[in-house]
Each structure stands twice: as structure tokens, then as C-alpha cells.
Amino acid sequence: MEFQLSDxxxxxxxxxxxxxxxxxxxxxxxxxxxxxxxxxTLGMFVVMCxxxxxxxxxxxxxxxFFHESLAExxxxxxxxYQSADKEASLNLVAGILYEPLGAALLMVVGVVSFFVHxxxxxxxxxxxxxxxxxxxxxxxxxxxxxxVLSDNILFLxxxxxxxxxxxxxxxxxxSHDPGSHRITHAAAACKKAFxxxxxxxxxxxxxxxIFYYHFETFRFTELWAMAQEAVAANGGEYPxxxxxxxxxxxxxxxxxxxxxxxxxxxxxAMEGPTPVAAMIPAATLGAAGVFxxxxxxxxxxxxxxxxxxxxxxxxxxxxxxxxxxxNDIKGVLAYSTISQLGFMVAAIGxxxxxxxxxxxxxVTHAFFKACLFLSAGSVIHGCHHEQDMRKMGGLRKKMPITxxxxxxxxxxxSGMPLFSGFYSKDRILASAFxxxxxxxxxxxxxxxxxxxxxxxxxxxxxxxxxxxxFFGEPRxxxxxxxxxESPLPMTVSLLVLAAFGLFxxxxxxxxxxxxxHHTWFTHMVSVETLYPGIDLNAxxxxxxxxxxxHLGHSFGLYTSIGVLSLGLFMAVQMYLxxxxxxxxxxxRLGEVYIAAxxxxxxxxxxxxxxxxxxxxxxKTQRWVDENIVDGFVLSVxxxxxxxxxxxxxxxxxxxxxxxxxxxxxxxxxxxxxxxFQTGRIQQYASFAVAGGLLxxxxxxxx
Amino acid sequence: xxxxAYLAVSAALFTLGIVxxxxxxxxxxxxxxxxxxxxxxxxxxxxxxxxxxxxxxxRMFVVFVIILAAAEAAVAxxxxxxxxxxxxSIKPSEVDLLRE
Numbered sequence: 180m181e182f183q184l185s186d187x188x189x190x191x192x193x194x195x196x197x198x199x200x201x202x203x204x205x206x207x208x209x210x211x212x213x214x215x216x217x218x219x220t221l222g223m224f225v226v227m228c229x230x231x232x233x234x235x236x237x238x239x240x241x242x243x244f245f246h247e248s249l250a251e252x253x254x255x256x257x258x259x260y261q262s263a264d265k266e267a268s269l270n271l272v273a274g275i276l277y278e279p280l281g282a283a284l285l286m287v288v289g290v291v292s293f294f295v296h297x298x299x300x301x302x303x304x305x306x307x308x309x310x311x312x313x314x315x316x317x318x319x320x321x322x323x324x325x326x327v328l329s330d331n332i333l334f335l336x337x338x339x340x341x342x343x344x345x346x347x348x349x350x351x352x353x354s355h356d357p358g359s360h361r362i363t364h365a366a367a368a369c370k371k372a373f374x375x376x377x378x379x380x381x382x383x384x385x386x387x388x389i390f391y392y393h394f395e396t397f398r399f400t401e402l403w404a405m406a407q408e409a410v411a412a413n414g415g416e417y418p419x420x421x422x423x424x425x426x427x428x429x430x431x432x433x434x435x436x437x438x439x440x441x442x443x444x445x446x447x448a449m450e451g452p453t454p455v456a457a458m459i460p461a462a463t464l465g466a467a468g469v470f471x472x473x474x475x476x477x478x479x480x481x482x483x484x485x486x487x488x489x490x491x492x493x494x495x496x497x498x499x500x501x502x503x504x505x506n507d508i509k510g511v512l513a514y515s516t517i518s519q520l521g522f523m524v525a526a527i528g529x530x531x532x533x534x535x536x537x538x539x540x541x542v543t544h545a546f547f548k549a550c551l552f553l554s555a556g557s558v559i560h561g562c563h564h565e566q567d568m569r570k571m572g573g574l575r576k577k578m579p580i581t582x583x584x585x586x587x588x589x590x591x592x593s594g595m596p597l598f599s600g601f602y603s604k605d606r607i608l609a610s611a612f613x614x615x616x617x618x619x620x621x622x623x624x625x626x627x628x629x630x631x632x633x634x635x636x637x638x639x640x641x642x643x644x645x646x647x648x649f650f651g652e653p654r655x656x657x658x659x660x661x662x663x664e665s666p667l668p669m670t671v672s673l674l675v676l677a678a679f680g681l682f683x684x685x686x687x688x689x690x691x692x693x694x695x696h697h698t699w700f701t702h703m704v705s706v707e708t709l710y711p712g713i714d715l716n717a718x719x720x721x722x723x724x725x726x727x728x729h730l731g732h733s734f735g736l737y738t739s740i741g742v743l744s745l746g747l748f749m750a751v752q753m754y755l756x757x758x759x760x761x762x763x764x765x766x767r768l769g770e771v772y773i774a775a776x777x778x779x780x781x782x783x784x785x786x787x788x789x790x791x792x793x794x795x796x797x798k799t800q801r802w803v804d805e806n807i808v809d810g811f812v813l814s815v816x817x818x819x820x821x822x823x824x825x826x827x828x829x830x831x832x833x834x835x836x837x838x839x840x841x842x843x844x845x846x847x848x849x850x851x852x853x854x855f856q857t858g859r860i861q862q863y864a865s866f867a868v869a870g871g872l873l874x875x876x877x878x879x880x881x
Numbered sequence: 882x883x884x885x886a887y888l889a890v891s892a893a894l895f896t897l898g899i900v901x902x903x904x905x906x907x908x909x910x911x912x913x914x915x916x917x918x919x920x921x922x923x924x925x926x927x928x929x930x931x932x933x934x935x936x937x938x939x940r941m942f943v944v945f946v947i948i949l950a951a952a953e954a955a956v957a958x959x960x961x962x963x964x965x966x967x968x969x970s971i972k973p974s975e976v977d978l979l980r981e
Contacts, residue, residue: 542943861911861973865903 186236187248189229190275193285194220197292197321201314207311216300219313223293223320225533230289237282238703245711247330248274249402250433269395276330279704280538284326284466287545290679291462292320294672296710298553299454300430301669303559306452312352316458319345323463327470331385331397335474336380338353339435339467343380346459347373350451358382359449368450379434383471386427389420390478403477403713417480417719426482428475429490436468436520439494443782445517449509453556456509460516461548469523469541476527476534477710488622491525492629494518497779499636504776507566508555511644512548513591518580518633519544525626526607530720531706532728533610539684539700540603547588547600547680553673554585557665558648562658568647570655577662580670582649584677589645591680592639593746594739602698604634611800613731617723631738638746646754692816714878762827887928895921908964908971912957919950 200222208215243862248255255274277285283630296316303312320344326338351369354362391397394405432438437445437460445460460464472479472487479487495518502514519540521870526537559566561578575582591598594605611630615623653659664670687696714720723731752758765772774780855866894917901914923943930939965971 856980858977859974860976861903861981863979864899868903869897 186233186246186637187275187277188279188806189233191541193226193229193289194321194328196226196325197317197324199319201321204310204314204317211310214310214313216296216309216313219317220293220296220300222317223296224290225757226320226324227289229291230286233277234282234286236275237279238699245278245708247276247278248363256559260531271331271333271397273334275328277328279708280470281327283538283542283700283703284325284470284545286777287466287542288320288323288327288463290444290879291549291568291676292316292323292458294676295454295458295549297668298556298672299452301666302454304666306356308352308355310453311429312349315345315348315352316455318329319349319458319463324575327821328466330399331418332390332399332475333397335471336383336387339383339471340377340380340557342467343373343435346376346455346464348449349459350448352452352455354771356609359527359859365450368444368447370720372448375441376434377470379431379441382430382434383426383804386424386429386431389424389427393420393424399474402475402818403710406478407713407718415717421478423480425475425479426486428478429472429483429487430703432468432472432524433490434468436465436524437494437517438468438490438524439497439519440781440785442494442498442517442783446513446778447514449507453509453552453559456512457549457552460513460520461552462525462545463609464546465520466541469520469537472524472527472707473534473538473541476530477713477715477718479719484530484719485620486528486688488525488528488626491521491523491528491566492622492626492633493521495525495633496629497521499633499640500775501778502640503636504772506568508571508644508648509552509566511568511640512551512555515551515637516548518637519548519592522604522607522630522633525630526610529610529614529623529626530715531610531723532606532613532710532731534706534720535611535701536606537681537705538704539698540600540607542700543591543599543680543684544602546683547591547598550584550588550676550680551592553669553676554581554588557581557669557673560584560665561662563661565655565658568644570658570850571648571653572651572655572668573649573659574662575649578649578664580664584670584680585649587677588680589641591684592641594634594743596642596740597681599680599682601682601739602700605735606701607735608634608739609732611731612734613723613727613836614721616727616730620719627738631742635742635746636701638743639750640800642747642750643754647752647803650755653831674691815822884932885927887924887931891924891928894918894924906972906974908961908976910971910973911973912954912961915957916950916954919953922946946970 200219204211204215204219211218255272257272259271284764296313299316303309306312316503319342322338322341326335326342329335329338347369349369350372351365354366354369356362387397390402393409394402396402396405402825406421434441445465448459449456451459455473498514498517498521502518505511507512523537523540523544526533526540556576558574558581559573561574561581562571565571572804587598591600594601608627608630611623611626614620615627684700706720749759753761753764777783820836898914898917898921901917905911905914911955923946926939926942926946930937934958961971966974970976
């Protein structure tokens with residue numbers, strides 16, 4: 180199918196609609212009827228329709244489509260011309276890159292954003308900064324859509340930073356509400372999110388600078404091609420600087436996708452309104468980091484990929500253990516998100532199948548995690564802003580729609596066959612197995628163990644959440660009595676997103692059975708369609724033999740079903756049937772449990788090292804400033820003052836004295852001369868005569 | 882009589898005139914002193930014309946000096962009248978406006 184100019188214009192409209200919406204909303208939102216929420220939501224509906232239309236076009240293109248506006252003559256935007264010649268390499272032209280991965284993610288972002296907008300109409304009802312909230316979330320959506328469509332890493336970075344700013348504003352939404360009892364928490368959380376991701380962003384900037392220094396381009400397609408050349412020129416090995424640059428680029432992902440050790444901002448981000456929690460970590464901000472990895476994959480050397488795997492797998496396991504101990508319903512989802520992002524990152528690190536599986540998981544996860552967050556929001560809304568799961572229970576009957584949506588998405592995230600999460604998670608595990616079978620590496624082997632354990636724990640804590648919230652006897656009768664189902668915009672959003680959670684991985688109703696090897700995503704996205712013309716096998720990808728691929732797939736399938744059963748069994752025994760008392764388990768675990776409950780003291784460690792260190796540094800600098808710099812300045816002042824006194828004395832005594840002396844001399848000379856000037860004509864005459872006589876005497880005698 | 886006798890009379894007359902101008906306490910005596918100096922010079926002109934010169938130049942100067950003295954006396958007496966009018970005195974020691 181031909182890709183036409185009108186298609187590019189449609190794609191250009193995708194980010195611009197929310198941007199225009201933002202401008203209108205921020206200035207006039209207050210005066211519009213219903214504070215303008217319908218306008219934003221309508222705009223997002225249009226965006227969703229465009230993204231789905233374009234996505235349908237991309238799917239029917241049967242893979243192999245790859246469109247870059249510059250190559251196809253689509254709309255481009257000239258920016259930062261450094262020389263008059265518009266084709267010079269230093270000139271930056273921003274364009275649109277629309278390829279299978281971008282198409283999929285754009286559709287996901289469009290759909291999730293629309294439903295988050297719709298959900299917010301119900302959830303944020305009565306908020307005092309209602310219109311600002313819609314403006315901010317719209318601009319956030321703009322940034323994410325722009326990021327997905329950017330064809331160069333610099334524009335990706337700009338949108339990336341814009342998202343950082345918007346997440347700051349959205350997480351801190353309640354910090355402007357004097358009525359909120361968590362006002363200081365919100366303020367601290369948004370600051371933490373902003374500063375923590377800033378560490379990663381700085382790394383990303385360094386990485387970009389390193390690659391620009393060597394390749395002199397920001398465009399993804401050119402970067403890939405030049406990386407291929409550089410590797411080929413280096414005898415198939417990545418040059419050392421690419422490893423360093425790749426590590427820096429990965430730093431950006433660590434910050435945005437909340438990987439260890441920069442994950443600390445994400446749980447705190449739950450201080451924001453719940454729709455924001457669905458939007459930021461689940462569908463967009465967290466996904467942006469994974470998306471970046473997908474875009475820069477050819478630039479990463481095998482060493483960097485080893486680090487990527489290790490960090491991802493460790494984060495997945497580490498966050499999953501914390502997730503089992505949290506009692507806050509949003510907190511569980513927050514750690515679950517970190518864990519799932521770890522899955523994606525680790526999967527991309529394994530390369531090949533894993534690269535696709537990680538991006539696939541990003542897509543399916545966006546749907547079901549957004550739905551889970553919104554369901555949690557619905558529960559919180561129904562329970563009048565109670566977030567503690569220990570006070571819930573038995574809500575199944577009170578909120579049937581929320582329960583159904585949440586159950587579907589829990590099954591999806593646990594990796595239950597036929598649900599979307601199964602298809603992606605199965606492939607992630609399969610990729611970990613096959614890469615280890617093919618070429619044993621510590622990181623890959625760790626990924627198998629870590630990801631399998633994390634998958635089991637995921638099932639366990641998600642069903643723990645379901646059982647504690649919806650099953651059993653109500654633990655707090657008061658809350659239970661007042662609980663109610665949420666209004667229509669919210670439940671509609673939940674049901675649609677749950678449907679995506681069910682069918683987002685594979686539309687098995689329409690045919691193809693449940694076979695995980697032929698899903699729409701793998702049909703669309705493959706290594707060849709992601710990076711056309713780039714031979715990754717000669718670069719950083721492990722070539723897996725058919726035997727090992729087959730073995731890996733079998734192992735992945737058995738493992739994913741096995742860990743699912745194990746986690747589900749444990750959750751049922753502990754929280755549904757009460758055969759195992761959780762208190763006894765925690766008592767047996769002892770210190771391990773306490774450490775996990777206290778988030779492994781990461782926050783405390785960060786406080787004690789980074790923050791304290793910064794404070795000590797600041798205090799030292801203040802001391803230096805106050806005592807040494809100020810002292811120096813003051814002593815310079817004193818010396819100047821002394822010199823001034825000396826100069827004043829010299830001026831007064833010597834210079835003025837000389838001038839006065841001249842005056843006094845003149846005066847005394849004058850006063851002597853005045854004696855002769857009597858005005859008496861006779862005296863003058865006698866002087867004249869005397870003078871004449873003297874002159875005569877002189878003439879005569881001499 | 883030799884030239885020196887005339888010159889001696891003239892010098893004596895000049896000296897008397899000077900002394901008269903410088904020392905007298907009445908402005909009219911000062912005028913008289915001036916007349917005496919003029920006459921001393923007239924004697925000199927006449928004497929030098931008698932002994933050294935040929936022609937009338939010296940004697941002509943004497944006539945000029947006498948006319949000049951008459952004019953000078955008229956102007957001086959007018960000044961004296963004004964001085965008296967201004968200072969109510971004709972003592973030269975009290976007329977000291979030149980000091981200003």
C-alpha cells in the first residue's frame with residue numbers, strides 16, 4: 180500500500196491536536212462549560228481514531244513498511260540551521276518516522292490516553308484545578324505522541340524532557356490543593372520524580388553527545404547505518420566508545436523506565452491522581468524508556484546488552500518481592516509496573532526474539548496496566564479515597580464491573596494463556612532460555628532465574644490484591660457499606676481497556692487459535708522491519724540455532740505456565756482459602772520480609788548517601804563561601820578602605836597643603852606689596868623721582 | 882657766563898619744584914612745584930639753544946612750554962576745584978582713591 184502525503188498530514192495532526200487542546204484549555208478552560216473536559220476528550224477521541232486508522236493501514240501493509248518523512252517527501256520541519264546550505268550535516272530537520280513499532284505504540288498511546296481522559300471526567304469530578312489537570316494531561320499526551328513519531332534522537336529527547344516536566348506537574352497535582360491532607364507528600368513526590376529521572380536524562384544527553392560526536396547525525400536511520408559501518412570497520416566488534424555511549428543511552432532508560440537504582444520515583448509517583456498513575460508509568464513514561472531501547476538497539480554493544488539484561492532482570496525480581504509486601508492498592512501496582520518494565524528491559528537485552536518480545540510486552544502491558552490502575556482508581560473512588568487493602572474486602576458484589584475488568588487484567592499480567600500478557604511474557608521467557616542455550620552468559624542465566632521468579636511473584640501479588648480487595652469478608656464494615664460502583668465514563672473506560680487487555684496480545688477469536696507464534700505484533704514487527712537494511716546478526720545479536728530456538732520455546736512455555744500455577748496456588752492458599760496464614764509466613768521469613776517491606780532501604784540509602792552527601796557538600800560550600808570567599812572579599816574591602824584613608828590623608832595634607840601654600844605665599848606677597856600702594860600721589864612721585872635718581876646714578880657711576 | 886651756571890640754576894629750580902611737589906601739604910603748592918619744574922626745563926631749552934644750537938628750535942620749545950603750562954594750570958585748577966568738591970579738602974595726603 181502506498182503511503183501518501185495525506186497520511187503524513189494525519190500523523191502530524193496526531194500530536195498537534197492535544198497541543199492545540201492544551202493551549203485552548205490552559206487559557207480558556209476555566210470559562211468553558213464543564214471546564215472544557217469534553218473538548219479535551221473529544222480531541223483525544225479524534226486522535227485515537229486517527230491512530231487506529233493509521234494502525235489498520237500499517238497492519239494491512241503486511242509488514243515491510245517503513246516510512247520516514249524525509250525519504251518519502253512528507254512534511255518536515257527545519258530546525259536549527261547552522262549554515263545557509265539546507266542540506267548540510269549540521270542542519271537539523273525534524274521529520275516523522277512511522278514504522279511498525281511506532282504504529283503499534285502510537286495506537287496504544289492514542290487508545291489509552293483517550294480512555295484515561297474519559298475516566299478522568301468521572302474520577303477528577305469536583306477537583307478544584309480540574310481544567311488545569313486536563314490541560315496538563317493533554318500536553319503530556321502531546322509529548323508522548325511526539326516522542327513516538329520523532330525521527331531523530333534529539334527531538335525524542337526534547338519530548339522526553341517535556342514528559343519529565345509534565346509528569347512533575349501531574350504527580351504534583353494535589354500539591355496545590357490546600358484541602359488535601361497529603362499536600363506535602365505530593366510536593367515531595369513530584370520533586371523526587373523530576374530529580375531522579377533527571378539523573379537518567381543527563382546520561383541520555385551524554386550518550387547522544389557521544390554518538391553525535393562520532394556520527395554527526397541525530398537521525399535514527401542514519402545512526403543505525405553508521406553503527407553498522409563502524410562495527411564492520413572494526414572487524415565485527417563494537418568500538419569501545421560505542422560501549423560507553425551505549426551505557427549512557429541506557430542510563431536514560433534506567434531513569435525513565437524506573438530501573439534499579441533509579442526506580443525510587445515511581446512508587447512515590449502514586450501521590451498523583453490515579454489516572455495520572457495509569458498514564459505515566461504504565462502506558463507512556465515507563466514505556467518511553469523501553470521504546471528508546473527499541474530505537475537505539477543497533478547502537479548497543481553486546482557488553483551493554485549484558486548490563487541491560489542484568490539490570491532488567493534484577494529490577495523485575497527485586498520489585499516483585501517488594502510488591503508482595505505492600506498493602507496500598509496503588510503501591511502494589513506501582514511495584515508491579517517497575518517489575519514489568521524490568522521484564523521488558525531484560526527481554527530487549529537478550530536480543531532477537533527478546534527484542535520483539537520486550538516491545539510486545541510494552542504494548543500489551545500498556546493496556547492491562549492502564550486498566551489495572553484505572554480499576555484501582557475506581558476502587559479508591561468507590562471506597563471514598565481509602566487505599567489500604569487491609570480495610571477492603573468483599574467488594575465483588577458492590578463493584579461488579581470494576582471487579583470484572585480488574586480480574587481480566589490480573590489474569591493478563593499473570594500470563595494466563597489466551598490473555599494478552601501470556602503471549603508477550605511467554606516470549607520473554609523463551610528468549611531468555613534460547614539465548615542462554617545458544618551462548619551461555621551469566622546475565623542470561625540470571626535473567627532466566629530472575630524473570631521466572633518474578634513471574635511467579637507477579638501472579639502471587641496480583642491475586643493477593645484481587646483476593647484482599649474483592650473476596651472474603653469486609654474488613655471495614657463502614658467502608659464496605661458506603662462503597663458504590665463508579666459512574667458511567669469510568670466503567671466504560673475500564674471495560675474497553677479490559678477488552679484490550681484480553682485481546683491486545685492476540686485476537687484469537689478471529690482465528691489462528693491460541694498459538695503464541697502468530698500474533699499480530701510478531702506479524703507486524705520483526706527485526707527486519709524494525710531496522711530495514713541493517714544486519715543485526717553481524718552486530719550485536721546472538722544467532723540462535725533452530726534446535727535451541729525450539730528448546731527455548733518449549734522451556735519458556737512450560738516455565739511460564741508453571742510459575743503461573745505456582746503463584747496462583749500460593750495466593751489462593753494464603754489469601755482466599757486461608758490454609759496458610761500470611762502472618763506465619765512473614766514470621767518465618769523474618770528479616771527478609773522486613774527488608775522487602777521497607778523497600779530494601781533504598782530510599783534510606785539514597786537519603787543517607789546522595790541527599791545527605793549533597794547537603795554536606797552544600798553546607799561545606801556555604802562555609803567556604805561565607806568564610807573564605809566572603810572573608811577574602813571583606814579583606815579586600817578593608818585593604819581598599821585603608822588605602823582610601825591613606826590617599827585621603829595624602830590628598831588633604833600634601834596636595835591641598837601645596838595648593839594652600841601657593842595661595843598663602845601669593846597672599847603674603849600681596850599683603851607686603853599692598854604697603855607700597857597708598858594712593859598718595861606725592862608718595863608715588865617721590866618713588867618715581869627716587870627711581871629716576873637711582874637710574875641716573877646707575878648710568879653715571881657704572 | 883658759562884653754560885654750567887644756567888644748568889645749575891635750572892637744576893636748583895627743578896629740585897625745589899620736586900621738593901615742593903613731594904612735601905607741601907597744600908595742593909596749590911604742588912601746582913606751583915609743577916610750574917617750577919616746567920620753568921627749569923624752559924631754562925635748559927633756552928640755555929642749550931644759546932650755547933649749542935643755531936636757529937630758533939630751543940626758544941620755540943620754551944614758548945610751547947609756557948603755553949602748555951598755562952593750559953595745564955587751567956586744567957589743574959579745574960581738577961583742584963573738583964577734588965575740593967569731592968573731599969572737602971585740598972590736602973594731597975587725603976586724596977588716596979588711587980589705592981583702590
